[in-house]
Amino acid sequence: MYLLAGHHRRLDRGVPVPTMKDKDNREAHMWRKIHTSLKSMLTFLGMAFAVPIFGFSGMVSAQDWQFVETPIGISRGVMNSMHFIDKYTGWIVGNSTQGDIIHTTNGGIDWTTQQTPVHAYLVGVFFVDANIGYAVGSEGSFGNATPVILKTENGGEQWLRQTSPVVKGGLSDVYFMSAEEGWATGTDSDTEEAVVLHTSDGATWVQSNHPVPQANLSAIAFADAHYGWIVGSTLSYPYQPIILATSNGGQNWTEQTQPLTEGNLLDVFFANPDSGWAVGKNDTSAIVLRTTNGGATWLSAVAPEGNSASSVCFLTPAHGYLAVNTWQSSSWSVAVHKTSDGGETWDQLLTSIPNAYADKVQVVRGSVHIFLLLSNILGLLQEHGQLARIDVDPANVTIQVGGMQQFTATGYDTTGTQVPVTPQWTTTGGSINPQTGLYTATTSGNFTVTASVQGSPVTGSATVHVPTTGVERYDQVATSFGLCQNYPNPFNPRTTISYSLPVQNIKSKVERGGKGTLDFELSTLYITLKVFNVMGQEVATLVDEVKEPGYYTVTWDASEMASGVYCYRLTAGRSSITRRMLILK
Known part of the structure; x- marks a missing residue:
């Protein structure tokens, strides 16, 4: 199982949700509170846990999402961000009376609340592995808030607060390339400037210089240890999108040119140092930018219909997912869209989820597991593309007469993502259990073992060589030292x-x-x-x-x-x- 590299995002914090215009930064903070109250009104209750599997083409109903309650949601709190390291293990951060960090080890079915040294409004979380993780946000009221940086080295069993070089303000996002090397974005309320923080030892944080101090920096992502990007907007209305980039691990940041004159970028994702996407909103619609040369050139892509593209995540440079929120009459709705051409075009994956606002979408490999964060409830979906190939293991094997070999089959779609398969086994010589794939060599020769899936033309095969021994009753004797999968x-x-x-x-x-x-x-x-x-x-x-x-x-x-x-x-x-x-x- 592989978590998609190069991505972590901040939520739509400080951005007006019930209206399409921001007047100034103070009004944005006022709307943040309204946003939180609106999202806590979501009431997807009493739904059974059943994760469906379906193909790439066509749309299915929103009821195919499985919605899972969490301790934060049940306590009427707000969930702001999440990070899954695989399809089973993940963390959600936010703010509630029951705790600000929750953890699952079974794909969101069950959650435990983790204790933190301070009751904070957490908006960003990133885990390097199952043990080492960081969470950022703020504590205190607007105008008197102080930044919060938390770290754990045991999966969240114990969180410790780290010292921020910024005394007043808050942090919006965090990203780590290793257990020690990481970055965070935020705001210094004393200077009313955006800040970029950096640590090289996982303990001591310092400010990094960047060219746009008068900004609201929303999200940060790195493609590798050298290339990273930060997105956001200017502070005053009408907002203008901002994209910062580094090619030396954050030692220097430069502003990249992008084609929009108005808008606010909320999320950024890079599949590799060349292929990246930045998404957000303007006064009336969602916006999507894409680049194929590391941001040297950013192009506007046709965004799906909606008011705000709040989160983006890609499996490969071609295949990705996008969460779009739409304001209709008096409530929000959420739709998840997918692309197979690098974001040039988008198709709606499901019908819209009513009365909901998506803060984040994250995709984890291993039958595509989609996690959709809806502030006080979590949407789960398991999806895979059309079966493209079947790999049989082992692919070639030599067995003596009477010997046995266990074969296994793994399916993949066109993106290289595993697809669940239930193979049927056949062989041209010897015998094989059609359900389990356990092969027994009964006669000498060269044979083919084939794995097929009902309803699909795709097959996988392996070659079996059974040498001629000329020995009677040799079925009980082995001539090679072997260990099967x-x-x-x-x-x-x-x-x-x-x-x-x-x-x-x-x-x-x-x-x-x-x-x-x-x-x-x-x-x-x-x-x-x-x-x-x-x-x-x-x-x-x-x-x-x-x-x-x-x-x-x-x-x-x-x-x-x-x-x-x-x-x-x-x-x-x-x-x-x-x-x-x-x-x-």
């Missing part, structure tokens, strides 16, 4: 591992007529089969004994293990083989 994989909670132990001291002779025989000695072997976590710590011993040559299988029950990647190692004397497996709970 576990099946199923990923799994929860049990999986099966097959392995083979070779015949020792083999002697061969050829008789007349071309018939061959093998004389062998069945030397016993002392073997171990152990499981390790990603830290190299042994977590299970599956086999630890002397065995005769042959083919074996063992089942591991990982009920007590946490989700994650594990390694299993077969060792016999000086020989060893290691493979990986994945537990998903």
Whole structure:
């Protein structure tokens, strides 16, 4: 599973929501409070958890979103931003009487509230991995607010406050390229200037120079350790979009030219140092800018109909998602749009969600998992594109007569994103379980194992070579030291591992007529089969004994293990083989 790199965004904070015009920065802060109150009125209650799967083409109804309540939403608080590192593990920050940070480890089904050293209005969150994360915002009332920077090194079990070089004001977004190297944007209320903060050790923050102090900086994103962008707008009405860029890791920021004379940019995303998008709003409509050369040239793209494009996220330079909010009569509605041509055109993915305002959309690989933050409720959707290919593992294998091999199949769409498949297995020789993919070599020859999916013309295949042995009853004896990929994989909670132990001291002779025989000695072997976590710590011993040559299988029950990647190692004397497996709970 891969989280999309190069993206973290700030919400539409300080931007008028119930009206399309801002008069000045103070009025923007007034509307922030109205915005919060409006969003806390969302009441998607009592919906069962069922995540649908569907294809790229066509629209489905908004009821195909699954809405999940959270501790912040239930307490009538407001959720401002989120960050998922995979489809299971994520954090949401905001403000509520029950707490300002919540955490899930099962894709949003269940949430726990995490304690923070200060009760704050948090608007930005970023996690480098499952342990190290940062959250930013402010505490106190308007005019007397102070910036808040929080850090955790244990997944949020404990949050510690860090010192900000800005004494008064607030922070709007945070982004980290490593556990130590990160940036944050915000406002210094003493000077009424926008600030960019930087840390190189994950602890000490300093201000970075930038060319547009009179600005409202909304979001920051980096494509890699060198190239980053910040978007926002000027402070006075009519607002003008601002895009800042760096090519040296934030040491210097320059303003990039963009084609708009009016508007406010709310979010930015870069799939790589060249391909990027900036989205936002003007007085009447949503706006989308795109670049294919790192921002040297920004072009206006045709934006979907609506008043505000609040969030954007891309899987590849071609495939992306956009959240658009529309004001109709007396309430907001949300629509998610997708593109397959880099943002030149957008198609609505679902019908609009009424009485809602989207702060953020985030997409996580591994069957495309879409998370849509609606301030006091979370929308979940699992989507994948049309099946484009099936990979079979192993792709080529040599098996002796009587040997067994577990085959697995993985599907992918045109973006390279995994697509869930339920393969049907066939073979041109030998036998294979059509549901599980467990192959048994019954005769010598070269054969093909094929995985297919009902209703799809796409197939995947593997080649099986079964050499001629000329040995009777050889089905119980192995001549190679082997360890098969576990099946199923990923799994929860049990999986099966097959392995083979070779015949020792083999002697061969050829008789007349071309018939061959093998004389062998069945030397016993002392073997171990152990499981390790990603830290190299042994977590299970599956086999630890002397065995005769042959083919074996063992089942591991990982009920007590946490989700994650594990390694299993077969060792016999000086020989060893290691493979990986994945537990998903």
